[in-house]
Amino acid sequence: MKKILLLFLLGLSLNSYSQKKLIDKFFSPDTNRHNSFLPVPVIAYTQEAGFEFGGAGLYSFYLDKTDSLIRPSQLYGLAYTSTKGQSQVSIRSDLWSRGNKWHHLYDARFYNLPFNFYGVGDATLRSNEDKLIQRRFRLNAxxxxxxxxxxxxxxxxxxxSQSFRDVELGGFYNNTPFFDKDGGNFILFKITQLIDTRNTNIYTTKGFFTRLRYGYAPDFFKQQQFEGTLFTLDSRYFYTPHKKFTIAAQGFMEAVSSKREIPFYMLRQMGNDQIMRGYYMGRYRDENYAAIQAEIRFRPVDRFGLVAFGGTGTVYAKNNFSVNRLKPNYGIGGRFFFDLDKSLALRVDYGFGEKPLGEKRNSGLYISLGESF
Incomplete structure (x- = not known):
């Protein structure tokens, strides 16, 4: 699903008075502890979905402003529809209590999403491109x-809960055997372990972060579905050799296991706006996914920053990891910091990936809120 026009920011409010207030707030030198809200009208175009219309918003706040050590909490919402039937409604929260004693993560999403499918594994061909329709509903706490x-x-x-449908009756997906290819349901019970020494959770300049998640999905639905485990590792390190430069690094891994065959909807996908930028999400998918990346962040003035990034990663089947099959990614980006108190930023990145034999190089433009990691 290549986006010709990925994101176009038309305006930030519906009337001139509120627009002036928001613009004044963006360029204010105020760094006092305050709540902030960034509404972003969204217009995009994709070959599969047509024009997309909607809005996104990021609300950042402190649950206790009297606590000088509390981390900022965030609510992020997105809603859009398109001329060809694509739609998404989602809301995510990241909440920190007084003294940072409790950390809450909540997530609710619904997708009706056309996307391009290329096959399974790390050597899929663009010539196999087949458009599918995915419907996905997710609740997480x-x-x-x-x-x-x-x-x-x-x-x-x-x-x-997920379902998939091939747009073409004779498409590549319909003619390829995959386990539980029409979709299914699962409930995952998770144990999490977090070690977090970061100086802040939004624009980190020093510290270490590692989160382990181990989830088990029992056979609740008594039908063809996923029964097994999902393991996730996300580890990050931040170092600032100079007040204007920060070096950031991340390692990421996901692994699915089951005594049964792994359903299609549980396969891990490489590439998005956070890690392995430059790869279309789902161009490569398999049972396991591993990637590493690093960024050099340069912030010459409070309002603006520049980033150079690079990394490598791959997807692979069980016991089939090979260093020789790692794929590269690299790129540059810019940042506009609209909230100096929390260092909240509008992020624009352009990433490049490998150039498969006989195909054009993988690449992608990303416009988002907040740092990639």
Missing amino acids: EVERQLAKSYYPGLGVEFE
Whole structure:
């Protein structure tokens, strides 16, 4: 699903008075602790979905402004529809209590999403491109409690329901055997472990972050579905050798296992606006996914920043990882910091990936809110 026009910011309010207030707030030098809200009208175009119309919003706030150490909490919402039937409604929250004793993560999403499918594995061909329609509903909740200075164990539960349909009766997807290819449901019960020494959770300049998630999905629905485990590792490190430069690094891994065959909807997908930028999400998918990346962040003035990034990653089947099959990614980006108190930024990145034999190079433009990691 290549976006010709990925995102166009038309305006930031519906009337001139509120627009002036918002613009004044954006360029104000105020760094006091305050709540902030960024509404972003969204217009995009994709070959598969047509024109997309909707809006996004990021609300950042403190649950207790009297606490000088509390981390900012965030609510992020997105809603849009398109001329060819694509739609998405989602809301995510990242909440920190007084003293950062409790950490809450909640997520609700609904997708009706046409996307391009190329096959399974790390060597799929663009010539196999086939448009599918995915319907996905997701609910997720995780709660973590601080037991030591930087240690947060927790519990979580996730429910997902997915379905897939090939637009073409004789398409590549319909003619290829995949387990549970029409979709399914699962409930995942999770144990989480978080070690977090970051100086801030939004624009980190020093510290270490590692989150482990282990989830088990029992056979609740008594039908062809996913029954097994999902393991996720997300580890990050931040170092600032100079007040205007920050070096950031991340390692990421997802692994699915089951005594049964892995359903199609549980296969891990490489590429998005956060890691392995430059690859279309789902161009490569398999049972496992591993990637690493690093960024050099340069912030010459408070309002603006520049980023150079690079990394490598791949998807692979069980016991089939090979260093020789790692794929590169690299790119540059810019940042506009609209909230100096929390260093909240509008992010624009352009990433490049490998050039498969006989195909054009993988690449992509990303416009989003907040840092990639």
